[in-house]
Amino acid sequence: MLKVIQNTEPVVAKKERTGSPDFRLGGNKVYFISLGCPRNLVDTEVMIGLLLQAGYEAAQLLEEADFIVINTCGFLESSRQESLDTIGDSIKNRKDGAKVIATGCMVQTHSDLIRSHFPEIHYLLGSGDVKEILKAVETKESGNIVSDARSFIEMGEVPRTLSTPKHYAYLKIAEGCRKRCAFCKIPTIKGPLKSKSVEQIKKEVDILVKSGVNELILIAQDLGDWGKDMGFKGSSGLVELLKAILEDTRQFHLRLLYLYPDEITDELIALMKADKRILPYLDMPIQHINDTVLKAMRRTTDKAQITSTLTKLRKEIPNISIRTSLMVGFPGETEEQFAELCQFITDIPLDNVGIFTFSKEEGTHAATLENQIPEEVKQARFKTLSELQQKLVRKRSKQFIGKKMHVTVEGYHPESRLLMRGRHDGQCPEIDGSVIINDGRKVTAFGKKYLVEITDVSDYDLIGRVL
Numbered sequence: 001m002l003k004v005i006q007n008t009e010p011v012v013a014k015k016e017r018t019g020s021p022d023f024r025l026g027g028n029k030v031y032f033i034s035l036g037c038p039r040n041l042v043d044t045e046v047m048i049g050l051l052l053q054a055g056y057e058a059a060q061l062l063e064e065a066d067f068i069v070i071n072t073c074g075f076l077e078s079s080r081q082e083s084l085d086t087i088g089d090s091i092k093n094r095k096d097g098a099k100v101i102a103t104g105c106m107v108q109t110h111s112d113l114i115r116s117h118f119p120e121i122h123y124l125l126g127s128g129d130v131k132e133i134l135k136a137v138e139t140k141e142s143g144n145i146v147s148d149a150r151s152f153i154e155m156g157e158v159p160r161t162l163s164t165p166k167h168y169a170y171l172k173i174a175e176g177c178r179k180r181c182a183f184c185k186i187p188t189i190k191g192p193l194k195s196k197s198v199e200q201i202k203k204e205v206d207i208l209v210k211s212g213v214n215e216l217i218l219i220a221q222d223l224g225d226w227g228k229d230m231g232f233k234g235s236s237g238l239v240e241l242l243k244a245i246l247e248d249t250r251q252f253h254l255r256l257l258y259l260y261p262d263e264i265t266d267e268l269i270a271l272m273k274a275d276k277r278i279l280p281y282l283d284m285p286i287q288h289i290n291d292t293v294l295k296a297m298r299r300t301t302d303k304a305q306i307t308s309t310l311t312k313l314r315k316e317i318p319n320i321s322i323r324t325s326l327m328v329g330f331p332g333e334t335e336e337q338f339a340e341l342c343q344f345i346t347d348i349p350l351d352n353v354g355i356f357t358f359s360k361e362e363g364t365h366a367a368t369l370e371n372q373i374p375e376e377v378k379q380a381r382f383k384t385l386s387e388l389q390q391k392l393v394r395k396r397s398k399q400f401i402g403k404k405m406h407v408t409v410e411g412y413h414p415e416s417r418l419l420m421r422g423r424h425d426g427q428c429p430e431i432d433g434s435v436i437i438n439d440g441r442k443v444t445a446f447g448k449k450y451l452v453e454i455t456d457v458s459d460y461d462l463i464g465r466v467l
Contacts, residue, residue, distance in 0.1 A: 224263025321426025
């Protein structure tokens with residue numbers, strides 16, 4: 001079993017046994033919990049693949065497992081607390097004799113803290129030590145492997161078992177980060193940029209498409225940085241990579257996550273227009289819009305550049321959906337600067353917005369700045385911006401009523417089997433809204449596209465019937 005804590009719906013990862021594990025510890029059932037981002041999820045899928053290849057089996061419930069593996073997130077204080085809570089709950093609810101193993105980002109940076117909270121934990125693996133999962137499971141003695149690798153790039157010879165529905169999968173093209181945003185610990189946690197080769201990425205595309213995947217979601221800390229450690233300049237590397245992937249003439253789609261505004265070039269836009277297999281969707285984290293705040297954040301773009309990029313995208317690709325992330329409460333943010341941010345999302349429509357409060361992370365430049373914003377002010381600004389965005393999304397969503405669009409129907413709605421749930425091209429799994437199907441009589445299989453007429457809206461979701 002794999003429980004992904006990006007949403008609340010667990011997904012089972014199954015595979016036939018292919019080996020003969022050492023059952024010295026009394027059983028061979030494994031239960032995975034993956035916290036945080038899709039990059040973490042890919043690492044979790046690699047660990048599942050390694051164990052299933054060795055003959056271990058997926059447990060359906062945590063309480064049935066002989067081994068519980070938690071891939072932690074350590075990005076923010078709230079993420080670390082969630083990781084600690086999850087480890088604690090797993091230890092509390094495990095069956096007698098079950099071993100708990102923690103892996104991932106929080107282990108990389110806070111292994112001593114985890115061990116001090118939970119001395120009974122069996123093994124700790126750093127975020128770059130994914131391939132050691134078999135050793136962690138099979139060793140009798142408790143221990144840890146936390147190397148200075150910091151991040152893991154799986155290659156073709158390493159097995160991976162997908163935990164996502166069979167029609168889409170994440171494809172990690174790089175790890176680490178070369179940027180130095182003032183508020184972010186990712187370069188410390190994950191290390192410097194490491195790009196996969198074009199050959200390896202094409203090989204993985206081939207494997208995934210042959211397995212039935214028709215939507216490949218390209219992920220990295222920053223897609224636009226792909227290849228810069230190989231000598232590419234700007235986002236030219238990404239464009240060349242996309243062209244190489246698209247040499248494959250089979251019908252699959254690419255979705256691009258995490259592209260900074262300065263990396264969305266005319267060349268990239270032209271490629272998106274030329275090959276419709278690149279979905280009209282971009283995740284473009286901008287964090288703020290006030291120039292003084294952006295400079296303090298050590299971002300490389302200003303308000304004029306961000307606005308120009310958004311305007312150009314809307315003009316060149318009229319049906320594009322744009323997601324971004326915004327931060328409130330950065331040190332020194334004034335009421336006027338916050339008001340400018342509110343006015344910006346009112347004037348410049350954004351389809352999906354993730355809103356965060358600033359987290360004072362030890363080791364970051366922003367943690368040393370004066371004029372830290374009180375927590376109650378941050379929470380008030382978060383509430384104000386969230387309510388404004390929700391109001392704007394409702395207004396924007398109503399424009400879809402009466403329209404017909406192609407929707408990938410993915411399964412039954414978690415609240416009722418009388419409803420189904422799907423996504424149109426402008427919706428990314430896990431993070432965006434969905435299309436709720438209230439009349440799915442013509443659906444013959446999940447994972448396929450159907451023409452849907454939109455009849456109503458519900459907050460971030462659209463409601464419709466299959467034609």
